[in-house]
Amino acid sequence: MNELKVAAMSARENAYAPYSKFLVGAAILTPSGAVFSGCNVENVAYPQGTCAEAGAIAAMIAAGEREIAAAYVIAGSPTPVPPCGGCRQKLAEFAGADVPITMATTGGTEQTMRMDELLPGAFTADHMEPRS
Structure with a gap:
């Protein structure tokens, strides 16, 4: 987890947030051991x-990976900031329930x-399966 933390902290330093001044960094680990x-x-x-x-998910996909094994998100806030709703859905697309x-x-x-705690009842590909 330390590698993810370092990668997220490093990415956060490069955030472009001139309007909100709220810098966020994220890092994801794939089953192959790659970090994005x-x-x-x-x-x-x-x-x-x-x-x-x-951004981290896009980098993972661009590198040919398709599965998230763990994720780390860091922000300069008084308490840990959860991913927004859209990002929860994006993470759920590539992360299993127990990630x-x-x-x-x-x-x-x-x-x-x-x-599954972060996004209970997630919309998944199973919902797209045709039923008779």
């Missing part, structure tokens, strides 16, 4: 920004939840 990181990237047109988790998602503060506080 991302940071939030804001845009003056707020809905056009990108979350750190989405640990650790949320942390730059002050050292950490909270870990399983994917």
Whole structure:
């Protein structure tokens, strides 16, 4: 988990958040042992920004990986910040129910939840299966 923490902290330092000043870093580990990181990237047109988790997932996909074994998200806040709703769904696309998602503060506080705790009742590919 230390490798994920270091990768997320490093990515956070590169975040582009001139409007909110809220820097976020994320790192994901795949079953192969590869680590991918991302940071939030804001845009003056707020809905056009990108979350750190989405950036890490995009890097994982671009490298040809398709499964998350663990994730780590860090922000400079008083308490650990959970991924937004959209990022919870993005994580659930590639992470099984028991995958640990650790949320942390730059002050050292950490909270870990399983994917199914973070997004109970997730919309999954099973919902897309045709039924007669």
